[in-house]
Amino acid sequence: MPLWTIYHTPDLFTDDDKHQLAARVADHYENVGLPRFYVVTLFRETRPEDFYVGGEPAAAAVRITIDHIARRNPDQESRRRSARWIKGMLQDQLGQREGLHWEFHVDETSEDLWMINGIVPPPGGSDAEKNWAKQNSASPY
Amino acid sequence: MPLWTIYHTPDLFTDDDKHQLAARVADHYENVGLPRFYVVTLFRETRPEDFYVGGEPAAAAVRITIDHIARRNPDQESRRRSARWIKGMLQDQLGQREGLHWEFHVDETSEDLWMINGIVPPPGGSDAEKNWAKQNSASPY
Amino acid sequence: MPLWTIYHTPDLFTDDDKHQLAARVADHYENVGLPRFYVVTLFRETRPEDFYVGGEPAAAAVRITIDHIARRNPDQESRRRSARWIKGMLQDQLGQREGLHWEFHVDETSEDLWMINGIVPPPGGSDAEKNWAKQNSASPY
Numbered sequence: 001m002p003l004w005t006i007y008h009t010p011d012l013f014t015d016d017d018k019h020q021l022a023a024r025v026a027d028h029y030e031n032v033g034l035p036r037f038y039v040v041t042l043f044r045e046t047r048p049e050d051f052y053v054g055g056e057p058a059a060a061a062v063r064i065t066i067d068h069i070a071r072r073n074p075d076q077e078s079r080r081r082s083a084r085w086i087k088g089m090l091q092d093q094l095g096q097r098e099g100l101h102w103e104f105h106v107d108e109t110s111e112d113l114w115m116i117n118g119i120v121p122p123p124g125g126s127d128a129e130k131n132w133a134k135q136n137s138a139s140p141y
Numbered sequence: 142m143p144l145w146t147i148y149h150t151p152d153l154f155t156d157d158d159k160h161q162l163a164a165r166v167a168d169h170y171e172n173v174g175l176p177r178f179y180v181v182t183l184f185r186e187t188r189p190e191d192f193y194v195g196g197e198p199a200a201a202a203v204r205i206t207i208d209h210i211a212r213r214n215p216d217q218e219s220r221r222r223s224a225r226w227i228k229g230m231l232q233d234q235l236g237q238r239e240g241l242h243w244e245f246h247v248d249e250t251s252e253d254l255w256m257i258n259g260i261v262p263p264p265g266g267s268d269a270e271k272n273w274a275k276q277n278s279a280s281p282y
Numbered sequence: 283m284p285l286w287t288i289y290h291t292p293d294l295f296t297d298d299d300k301h302q303l304a305a306r307v308a309d310h311y312e313n314v315g316l317p318r319f320y321v322v323t324l325f326r327e328t329r330p331e332d333f334y335v336g337g338e339p340a341a342a343a344v345r346i347t348i349d350h351i352a353r354r355n356p357d358q359e360s361r362r363r364s365a366r367w368i369k370g371m372l373q374d375q376l377g378q379r380e381g382l383h384w385e386f387h388v389d390e391t392s393e394d395l396w397m398i399n400g401i402v403p404p405p406g407g408s409d410a411e412k413n414w415a416k417q418n419s420a421s422p423y
Contacts, residue, residue, distance in 0.1 A: 001387065003345060007183055015331045019339065026337030036336040037383065040345050042289055043332040049156045050184040054177040054277060055167030057160065063144065063181050065208070066254075067347070069387050079253035080261070087259050095259055101178065105142065105210050106254035112361035113348075113388035118369050118377050120362070136336060148324055190297045191325040195318035195418060196308030198301065204285060204322050206349070207395075220394035221402070228400050236400050242319065246283065246351050247395035 001069030001114060001121075002029060004041040008062045009051055012100075018043050021093055028089050033125070035133040038070065038116075053101050062094060064104035069114045070124055082106065142210030142255060142262075143170060145182040149203045150192055153241075159184050162234055169230050174266070176274040179211065179257075194242050203235060205245035210255045211265055223247065283351030283396060283403075284311060286323045290344045291333055294382075300325050303375055310371050315407070317415040320352065320398075335383050344376060346386035351396045352406055364388065 004025060013021070022041040030036045048057035066086065073079040086104060094102045114121065117138045122128030128141035145166060154162070163182040171177045189198035207227065214220040227245060235243045255262065258279045263269030269282035286307060295303070304323040312318045330339035348368065355361040368386060376384045396403065399420045404410030410423040 003347065003387070018331065019334070022334035023337035039336055040385065041334040042328060042345070046183060049159065052160070052163035052167070052182040054180055055164035063183070065144065067387065067389070076253050079251055083254050083256055083261065087256055091259055101258065103181065103257045104255070105144070105208065105250055107208070107248065107250045107389065108254070109387060109389045110361055112358050113365050113390070114386070115365055115369055116385045117383065118373055120365065187324055190300065193301070193304035193308070193323040195321055196305035196323070204324070206285065217394050220392055224395050224397055224402065228397055232400055242399065244322065244398045245396070246285070246349065246391055248349070248389065248391045249395070
C-alpha cells in the first residue's frame with residue numbers, strides 16, 4: 001500500500017523520468033507518515049495497438065490505477081482532497097504535454113487483507129508503524 | 142472510467158481484432174451517454190507459462206478486469222443487468238471459440254477519486270458531461 | 283475468481299516455479315470447495331527500472347494483487363484469517379529469500395458483476411457449483 005500501476009504508451013518516460021516520478025510519489029506518502037517502502041510503483045509500457053482511448057489506438061496516453069489500503073477516506077470531501085493531492089504529484093510531469101490523455105483513479109481496499117513479507121503491518125499512526133517508517137523496512141513488532 | 146484490462150494468451154487477437162473490440166466497447170458506453178474518451182481498453186498478451194487457469198498453463202484464455210467509476214449500480218438486479226450488457230459486447234468475438242476460457246468481473250470504485258487530465262470529470266448526466274461527450278475531450282467547465 | 287496477478291522482478295521464478303505456485307494456489311481454493319478452474323494466476327515479469335519500492339528500483343520484489351469475487355468475508359476476524367491463509371500459500375516459496383520485498387493485498391468485489399464463458403456462475407455452495415467443481419468446467423445449469 002499504496003500500489004501505483006502506470007500504463008503508458010512508448011517514449012513518454014525515460015528510465016530517469018520513471019525513477020523521478022516514483023521517488024516523488026514516495027516522498028508524498030512519506031510526508032504524511034507512511035513508511036516509504038509501502039509505496040510500490042509499477043510502469044507498464046503499452047504500445048498503441050494495445051492501448052485504446054475511446055476505441056482508437058492512443059498516440060500518447062497514461063492511465064494510472066492506484067490501490068490504497070492502509071488509509072481510507074471517511075467522506076466525500078476527504079476523497080476529493082486525496083484526488084487533488086494525487087494530481088499535485090503528476091501535474092508537473094504530465095500536465096504540460098500537448099495532446100496527452102492522462103487519467104487516474106483510486107480504489108480503496110481493506111487493510112485486514114494485506115501483508116508485507118508475511119507480517120500484518122502495524123496500525124496506522126502506531127509507534128510500531130513509526131518504527132517501520134524510521135527503519136524503512138518490515139520487522140516483527 | 143471505464144477501464145478494461147484484457148489479459149489474453151497469444152494468437153487470439155490480431156491488431157485489427159483488438160481495434161474492433163475496443164471500438165465496440167466504446168460504442169456501448171457512448172450509447173448510454175458516456176463521453177467516448179472515458180473508455181480505456183488495454184490488451185496484455187500473456188504466454189501460457191505466465192497464465193494459469195486452475196493451476197495449469199492456459200492454451201487459450203481471456204481474463205478481463207473492468208473498473209467502473211463514473212456510474213455505480215444501486216442494487217443486485219442492476220448489477221446483473223450490467224453483467225449481461227457486458228457479456229453482449231464479448232459474446233460474438235469470444236463465445237464461439239471451442240475450448241476458450243473467458244471470464245470477466247467488474248469492480249466499482251468512487252468517482253470522487255478520479256481525474257482526467259487533472260480535471261474532476263463533471264457529474265454524470267450533467268450538461269457539462271454532455272458537452273464533454275460532444276467534444277469527445279476534457280476541458281475546464 | 284479468484285484472480286491473482288503476480289508482479290515480480292526477473293530471475294525470481296523459473297517456469298516450473300510458476301507452475302508449482304499456481305498449482306498450490308489452486309489446491310488451496312479447491313480444498314475450500316471452489317471449482318479449480320475459477321483460479322486464474324497471471325505472472326508479470328517487471329524489470330527493476332519499471333518496479334519501484336519506496337521510490338527506488340527493486341532488485342528483488344514480488345507484489346501480488348488478488349481479486350476475490352465468489353466469496354466475501356463478513357467481518358474483520360474473517361478477513362484476517364483469509365490473509366493468514368494466503369500467507370500460508372506463499373511463505374515456503376517467498377519467505378526464505380534474503381532481501382526480498384514481498385507483499386499482497388486482496389480486493390473483494392461483487393459476484394453479481396462476474397461471468398465465465400458468458401454464464402453467471404452458480405451460487406456458492408450450491409449443487410450446481412459442486413457439479414462445476416467436479417467437472418472442472420463451466421456448463422449451463
